[in-house]
Amino acid sequence: EVQLVQSGAEVKRPGESLKISCKASGYSFTNYWIGWVRQMPGEGLESMGIIYPADSDTKYSPSFQGQVTISADRSISTAYLQWSSLKASDTAMYYCARGPLTTIGTDEGFDYWGQGTLVTVSS
Amino acid sequence: QSVLTQPPSASGTLGQRVTISCSGRSSNIGSNTVNWYQQLPGTAPKLVIYSNNQRPSGVPDRFSGSKSGTSASLAISGLQSEDEADYYCAAWDDSLNGPVFGGGTKLTVL
Secondary structure, three states, X not given: OOEEEEOOOEEEOOOOOEEEEEEEEOOOHHHOOEXXXXXXXXXXXXXXXXXXXXXXXXXXXXXOOOOOEEEEEHHHOEEXXXXXXXXXXXXXXXXXXXXXXXXXXXXXXXXXXXXXXXXXEOO | OOXXXXXXXXEEOOOOOEEXXXXXXXXXXXXXXXXXXXXXXXXXXXXXXEOOOEXXXXXXXXXXXXXXXXXXXXXXXXXOHHHOEEEEEEEEEOOOOEEEEEOOEEEEEO
C-alpha cells in the first residue's frame, strides 16, 4: 500500500527555520517524482515544486524559487521542504504528493497525497 | 490569481449532472493533459481524473473528464451528497516548467 506520512504540525516565530518531512512507503521511492503543494487558509492549491529522488532533479515554481528548499534522502525514502527564515505569510497547510510526472515524463497527476502538515508562523 | 481559471462555485440537486469548467492557455492545457482533484472538507486532495479522461481505480464512473483546445471540463452525473467538495483542475505548464492548478470550484449539492 502506497503511503506518504508527513511530520506533525509546527508553530514557529517569524525568522525561524523549519524543515518538514514526508516519508514514503509501499513503492520504489526513486522511481517517482514527489511534490509539495501549499494551501493557505481558505485558499486553493499551489504547486511549490517537485523533486525526482533518483538524481535530486528539482523543479521549483517561480513563486517559490529562492523561498524554500526541496530535498530528498533516498536512504530513508523521505522528502523534505525547508525554510531558512519563516514569515507570517508562510502560515498554511503543506501537502506532499507523489507525481505528477511518470518515469517516462507523462503527467498523470499527483496520485497519492500525504495527510498534510500545518505550519503556523506567529509572533 | 491562479494560472488556470475555474468558476468559484457550482451547484446541483441530487441525481443531477453538473459540469465544472477549467480554462487555460496554449502552454498548459493547450499542449498537456489535465488532471482533476476532489478535496472534501478538512482532508487532503484526491485525484479523480488524470490524463484528461482517465479514472483512477476506485473512482466511480459517475466522474468523467474531457478536454478541447485550451479548456477542460469535469462532469459528475447522478450527483450524490458525498460529492459536495472543492474541485481543482491542474495541468503541466511548459512555460513555468511545472504543474499549475486552477483556483478551485466549490460544489454544493442542494
